[in-house]
Structures are given as C-alpha cells and as structure tokens.
Amino acid sequence: MHVPDGFIDAPVSAVTGVVAAGAVAVSLRGARKELDERTAPLAGLVAAFIFAVQMLNFPVAAGTSGHLLGGALAAILVGPYTGVLCVSVVLLMQGILFADGGLTALGVNVLDMGITTTVVAYAIFRGLTGVLPRTRRSTTVASFVAALVSVPAAACVFTLLYWIGGTTDIPIGKVFTAMVGVHVLIGIGEALITALTVGAVLAVRPDLVHGARGLAAPLKLRVDGELVDAPARQPAPAPAAARSTRGFWAVGLVTALVLAGFVSFYASASPDGLEKVAADQGIDKKTEEHASKDSPLADYGVKDISDARLSGGLAGVIGVGVTVVVGSGVFYVLRRRRTQDTGAGTPADAPRAGESV
Template sequence: MHVPDGFINAPVSAAAGVVAAGAVAVSLRGARKELGGTSRAEGHGGERTAPLAGLVAAFIFAVQMLNFPVAAGTSGHLLGGALAAILVGPYTGVLCIAVVLLMQGVLFADGGLTALGVNITVMGVVTVVVAYALFRGLVLVLPRTRRSVTIASFAAALVSVPAAATVFTVIYAIGGTTDVPVGKVLTAMVGVHVLIGIGEAVITMLTVGAVIAVRPDLVYGARGLTAPLKLRVDGELVDAAPVAPAPAPAAARTGSKGSGTSRASARKLWIAGLGTALVLAGFVSFYASASPDGLEKVAADKGIDAKVEPHAAADSPLADYGVKDISDARLSGGLAGVIGVTATLAVGSGAFWAVRRRRDSAAAATGSGSGSGSSPNSAETV
C-alpha cells in the first residue's frame, strides 16, 4: 500500500507529513518506556527490547518483499503495524514502520518521498493504533493464555489492513489529484485489502506464536503472561500450588545465573530472527508474486494513478529492489534484499539504542538530583 508521489496533492501531503511527524515525536517519548521495559528483575530490560525492535523492523522489511497472490492479477504484502505493536509495543511499533518506510523510500524508490507522511500515517500509525487497541481489548476478555495472545494477534492484524485502506480513501477524498468517485475507490480498496488482511493475520499470528513459544517474556503484548506449572497426579495433569518467593539473597544469586541464560536465549532468538529475515529477503523474495499490490491494482483499474509522478530516487542503485548493473535477476534481487535488511537493522537498532540511552540518562539525572540513586532498591526499578 505504498502511496507514490502524485496520488495526493501537495497541501494534503504536507498535512499528512505534519501528522506523521507528530506521531513519530509522540512515539519517541512513549518508546522510552517500552524500550526500558518493566524491571531488570523480570528480565524485560531495554538491553533486550532495543535489539529486538531493530530486528522487528528488519524482519518487516524482509517480509514486505514477499508479495502473495490474493485475487486474479492482484497481490498483497505485510504492512506490519500489528506485528510490530504486539512484539515491541505500540509506540516502538510506529517507529519500526517509520524506519522501514524511510529505508524503502530513500534506497529502493518504493513509496513517494513527498508521500512519506501519508505512508507513515496510513501504514504505520493507523495499523498500529487499530491493531493494538483491538489486541488489548481481546486480551482483556480472553483467558490469559498463550493461545489467546495468538488469536488476538490474528484478529488485530486482520482488521488493521482494511482500516488502513479506509483511511487512505479518506485522504484521497480530501486531496486526491484525480476525479474518481470516492465510493468506488472505497469499495475497491476495502474489498481487496480484506483479502490482504487475511494474509497479514496469518503471518502475524505465526510470527507472534513462534516468539511466544520460546521467549514469551520478550513479547510486549504477552508480558505478565504466565503458564501454571503442571503436575501429573494419578494420570491427570493438575496445576501445581504456587511457590512462595525465595529469600532475597538467594533470589539475587539465582537471578545472576538466570540472567546469563536468559541473555543467551535472547541472543539465539535474535540470530535466528536475523537469519530468517536474510533468507526471506535474499532468497525467498525471488519467488514472490509479480502482480501489482492492492493499491496499485485499484489505482490502475479506477484511474487514480493518472497523475503519478516519477520517484525522486528512481536512479538509486537499489531502485525497484535490484542492484544496478547486475543482470542476473535472482542475484540482483537477493543482494538488494540483504542490503535492505542489513541497512534497516542498522538504522533501526541505532535509533532504538539512542532512544533507550536518552531514557537511561534522563532517569540517572533524575535519580541523582533527587538522591534516590543511593537507595539499594533503586537499581531494580527502570
């Protein structure tokens, strides 16, 4: 659903840019808390969340290269707002999508540069807000189980895509550069993006479920989720009685050993995620559908692309997800995908580390000024 230059007029594009900039500014503030986690004792510190956020951005970039067929002559791809919000939090999720869209627009000429604000608003803000609101509502009413989280992620992702299509249609109604009846655009956009939403929901559910299966504590939307210990009694599984907290000194010793194991586990997950993203972008993307995506198809069928403008980065060495001067399509596309994943990971991780460090610096300054830094318990609170 990458909107190119020329679909939306300059004033509305500028207004959308202001909205997007405001959303990013708010998200930068909100992400400081998300990237800091809850407490070091619970293992949710920003030292794990920040690298995971960069990985999520890189993974979304990779999966967006995998267009899947949804109808005759039409394809779709992951938008990623729901996935990012559930894995790393809504504020950080907006930043993840913004990083992906920026890299796609600047390096790969995908999505207009003057339309960047529209794309961030539609693909980032709308999908994240709608998906996370629905996800949280479902998690509150469903049983607190891992299966409920995956079910909620499916529903949230499914709804977020046609919601984004609807908001795009509203923006087009206000500032579209062509004279096409809005009702026709809305019907076509929502219709095809409901189908794309099914693919989005499946990808989101499978990814969230895979991470929850190995490290539920690293999934923002599943924090606090605990599964009771099961014991087999007379051939039946029953919940074990809750165990009383260990004394403080023993807990500290156990925490030291456990934190090392936990960090190793998180590192393995990060490596596995990065490897998956590189394989998807560098190899599997060659087999993606070549059909136009939902927006491109609707634009061509309804004529809203009559005034589309050439991309400002059309001469980029990586334009259209291929490396310039490499004639082999498989090699060219694979290298472009690997470069894109690597660049997105680097930019995203750097940005999230900077946000986290700024938060830690502010917290340290506040603690120093108030004198609370001398408290032995203050180090356990983030």
C-alpha cells in the same frame, strides 16, 4: 500499499507529514518506556524482519497481490510506540534507497501504514486479551484478529485522504469499495503471518513479546493444604540473559536475510492492492516519478547486475542490513536515554509481576 508521489495533492501531503512527524515524536518518547535491555535489540530486528517480509508479495485474487504491512506485528512484539518507529524506519529506508513509496508522500505512508495499523491493531489486541483467557493460544488468536482488521482500516484511511486531497476526479464510493474489498483479502494474509510469527516467538521467548507481558500466572505452592504464591523468580544473570537474547537475535536476523535474499525471488509479480485499484480506477493518472528512481537499489534490484535472482537477492540482503543497523541505532539511543533518565539497575528495568524471564 505504498502511496507514490502524485496520488495525494501537496497541501494534504504536507499536513499528513506534520501529523506523522508529531506521531513519531510522541513515539520516540513513549518508546523509551517500552524498551529495556532485552527488547531494544529485538526492535531493530523487528524492523528488519518487516522489511524482509514486505518483499514477499502473495497472490490474493484477480491478478492482485498483497504484502505484510507490519504494524500489528510490531505493536504486539515490541509495543505500540516502538511499533510505529519500526514501521517508520522501514518506510524511510524503502523510500530513500529503493524508490518504493513517494518521498513527498512519506507522511501519507507513515500515517497510513505505520500509525493507523499500529494503533488499530494494538487497541483491538488489548481489547481481546482483556476478555480472553491469558494463554498463549488466546494471545495468538488476538494477534490474528488485530492484524486482520488493521489492513482494511488502513485502506479506509487512504480512502479518506484521497477523498480530501486526491489528484484525480474519481467517485469516492468506487475507491472505497475497491480498496476495502481487496484489502480484506490481503488482511487475511497479514493475519496469518502475524499470528504465526507471534506464536513462534511466544513458543521460545515469551518474555520478549510486549503484548504477552503478565501472560504467565504466578506460580502456586501448596503449603499445609493451602495454595500460596511462590517466591518471585530471580532474573537470570545479565551475561547469561544477554547471551540468550543474542542467540535469538541471530536466528531472527538469519531468517530475515534468507527471506529477503532468497525467498523473495518467488514472490508474486502481480500488482499489490493499491496498485491494482489505482490502475483500475484511474487514480494513478498523475503519478510522479520517484525522486530516488536512479538509486542503485531502485525497484529492489542492484544496478548493473543483470541476473535478476542475484540482483533482487542482493538488494534484499542490503535492505535488511541497512534497516537493522538504522533501527538498532535508533532503539539503542532511546534505551540509553531511558537508562540515563531512570538510572541503570533501577526497578524500571526489573521484570514486572507475573512476567517471564
């Protein structure tokens, strides 16, 4: 759903840019409360993973494909504020390096793909987990529903922005019907990817899932015939915890590299939902050339490498590498700022009640 330059006029693009910048500023502040020594490295990995999976377009219907937006996945794994930043980093890397999504439309894309999906998904996820049993299965189900709804929600926001500032005169009813219809189908793919990923992380490291904090019930002991709370578990020593997190991070990074560098070659070549609707409805009549069209990595290929498999795979590996470096750098700085604000080793870094370690 990357919006190119020329779909939305300059005034609306400028306003969305200001809104997106404000939301990112708020998220930078909010993320400092979400990140700790375990989740800060994970946030950079989540950004890289979203970049990799976005290269895996999957077929939906009638010559149309879809790809992960990632807002729901990021919000559930690392928190809504950090999630907005993760998707924003991905969109920035895609726009600058790969000519994917317009630069003047960057605010539109951040608002649509980053903020809308994250906020909608996390609100639904929290609502569902508040009424469902606090189990891994119900958490996975909640992530499925949240991701499913977040995609057509983003389609609705794009339709609204197009209604306000579209550069072509197309009946808004047709745009709405086409956009929501195809993105409901894409939402099913988004929901499956999100639920499978969240479920996999819950199975091995539930303590790293922001949305699963407090999932484990307090341990009970029977004393003289009565159930009492067991003493709180002490966190693992810092070196051991760091080694464990590094192992998980390394496995996740290798997975992202394999997806982007190898599996992406087999992705669907059909246009994605927005591209298909734009072509069918005439929204793309005033599309502008991307400012980074001459980038060595434009269109997810490495310039001057003729072998398509090698070119695309190498571009994917470079993209994952750059995204994880930039994302990890941002979240490391935010983590350091939190440490400076609260003081290292303060209760702010301690596990919460009922939280696994």
